[in-house]
Amino acid sequence: MKKILSSFGLALALISTHSLAADNYLLESKLSSVSFTTIKNQFVVEPATINTLSGELSESGKFSIDVNLKGISTGIPIRDARLNDIFFESVKYPDVKVSGKVDLAALSNGPKKLVIPVQVTMYGKTKSIGFPVVILKNDNYVMVSSSSSVIVGASDFGLPSENLTKLAATVGGIKISDRVPVSLALVFKK
Template identity: 30%
Template sequence: MTEGAWTLEPATSRLSYVSIKAGEVAEANRFDRLSGTVAADGTATIEIDLASVNTGVDIRNERMRDIFFQVVDNPTATVTAKLDPAAFAALAVGQSISRPLKGTVSIKGAQSDIETDVLVTRVSADRVTVVPTAPVIISTDMFELTDELGELRALAQLPSITPAVPVTFTLSFSRS
């Protein structure tokens, strides 16, 4: 994958999560604006525009932006990882390979390490897709967001909002 630099294709990439409120109501959410690169040395950086959070409900989007993420002061979340270029060098068009991936997620100044297995598929000579083989579980306590979650719960007059969410993604990269 890393024969040169690669750039994330925002139109064909997606980052989604499922929130659970009141103990049993699951709702799919997503971020609509992503950007990123993988450098020739395997350094990967993904930027998530937190203002692009899309819950399907305008007032909830506003509360997520203003209260939970506080996007005026914290416009992006960042995921960084280091890939082994040799692990993907021989991947032929149409082939996939599963590899463990360790990364660091940064939100509002707090960082947490994550681990998952990803499936990398070479779609064409100059395009790859990356998907997790299982959702990544992200929790509010990983990023000191528990108070913000409590404020959202109180505003929405809910008995609970589950503090951990499964996150999935489809990332498409093209050779720069």
């Protein structure tokens, strides 16, 4: 009898977990990205995109997103490698973690323009940032897109200034800005 009750309890737990997961949205990594632009010598603008994202959005509105820095793509492989190896030190700090909460119930009447407060953890340091976004929710998808870029500084997260100096040395000592505009496009599917 004990064995039957134990098996029944396990079955209920699995069913409960499955129905809970069915209410969650998973990030569609093929349709999602984080973009930033580096600025060298005050006038040279170099765009970069990271498409290696994973994450989840619960029906209660809590979300977490992992951004794997190894997925940086500038269109120039040597630049990608230098950003990863020298600047971000992605061997030691491979991921940027983003978490927060949004009121999904408030999104039932069409797209909304909001500023979502998020916790961003990078290089071992967490910082609160408000992301201005447009969110559209339907029965199966939640789409989030930047309504304007957020300016983020490497020093805000404790990235050593010598990392930027070393990176600049690889391109002839050209000055590179510590601050970059960041934008995002996220698609979550139920």
